[in-house]
Amino acid sequence: MNKVKFIYNPFSGENTIIADIDKVISVHQKYNYTVVPFRISLDYDISKAFDDIDNTYKYILVAGGDGTVDNVVNHMKQLNINIPIAVLPTGTANDFAKFLGMPHEVELACEQILNSQVKNVDIGKINDKYFVNVASTGLFTDISQKTSVTLKNTMGKLAYYVKGIEQLPNFKKLKIKVTSKEVEYDGDMYLMLIFNGQTAGNLKFAYKAEVDDGYLDVIIMKAGNIKDMVALLIQMLKGEHLDHAHNLIYFKTDKVYVECHEDLVTDIDGERGPDFPLTIECIKGGLEILGLKNN
Numbered sequence: 001m002n003k004v005k006f007i008y009n010p011f012s013g014e015n016t017i018i019a020d021i022d023k024v025i026s027v028h029q030k031y032n033y034t035v036v037p038f039r040i041s042l043d044y045d046i047s048k049a050f051d052d053i054d055n056t057y058k059y060i061l062v063a064g065g066d067g068t069v070d071n072v073v074n075h076m077k078q079l080n081i082n083i084p085i086a087v088l089p090t091g092t093a094n095d096f097a098k099f100l101g102m103p104h105e106v107e108l109a110c111e112q113i114l115n116s117q118v119k120n121v122d123i124g125k126i127n128d129k130y131f132v133n134v135a136s137t138g139l140f141t142d143i144s145q146k147t148s149v150t151l152k153n154t155m156g157k158l159a160y161y162v163k164g165i166e167q168l169p170n171f172k173k174l175k176i177k178v179t180s181k182e183v184e185y186d187g188d189m190y191l192m193l194i195f196n197g198q199t200a201g202n203l204k205f206a207y208k209a210e211v212d213d214g215y216l217d218v219i220i221m222k223a224g225n226i227k228d229m230v231a232l233l234i235q236m237l238k239g240e241h242l243d244h245a246h247n248l249i250y251f252k253t254d255k256v257y258v259e260c261h262e263d264l265v266t267d268i269d270g271e272r273g274p275d276f277p278l279t280i281e282c283i284k285g286g287l288e289i290l291g292l293k294n295n
Helices: 017-030 046-050 066-078 095-100 106-114 149-155 158-170 226-237
Strands: 002-008 033-039 057-064 085-089 119-126 129-131 134-138 174-179 184-195 216-222 248-253 255-259 266-268 278-289
Touching: 002 017, 002 046, 017 033, 017 057, 017 106, 033 046, 033 057, 046 066, 057 066, 066 085, 066 095, 066 129, 085 095, 085 106, 085 278, 134 174, 134 278, 174 216, 216 278
Parallel strands: 002 033, 002 057, 057 085
Antiparallel strands: 119 129, 119 278, 134 184, 134 266, 174 184, 174 255, 184 216, 216 248, 255 278
């Protein structure tokens, strides 16, 4: 018997997965899979989802945003569970699923998953936690943490921009020290992004990133005058290449060490990350994925 563990977040995005559960089951039955669901809630720790995992389970299907995928991956690593995962993009932020080329339509996504081969892709690790898409620190990076679930579900991605505008009065220089084989930077910055994926909020910043190259893409927005920063932000929002952008550092690395003594938090895919100092590395081929487009 082939089984799939279906871990879904009913609160993700606009709660659409609730109406699509029958589609998930129907497509899997067509391929002779038994779907064993686990509903994420405050009443049950997500670790319970893995209590019955054995060799009859062929993969884990995750329905939710990047934060939900991160949560699942971190529990799998902690429990030493090494089976493939697949993602249905049903959250507010679905950047990792977009990176994999997953369609938003649930039936199409399930078909793509079930007709694919297992692919090993990279994941990021920041201190003792894993992330699938992006780790960040600096201005704007804790917006998701400060945005209520109700606001996210009501306004979608617009909720993030509303919270971002609220942070503009805090636009100040932040002292940081970054050390890697490729680049060393000891100075002021506004924002630092470390990508395993390519996009944040559906904006393609890390346009050089690949799913299995063994590297993270690091972007540092150095501090400067406000006029230059606004121009740079416009470039980034337009998705323009940033190789020669003023006040910006973009490099690829498999490991970077970050020190900061400012009152800053870190963010990993919309969830609170660890405190400084940070050792951030790429785990090449660290995650088995189903559904990767064109695989």
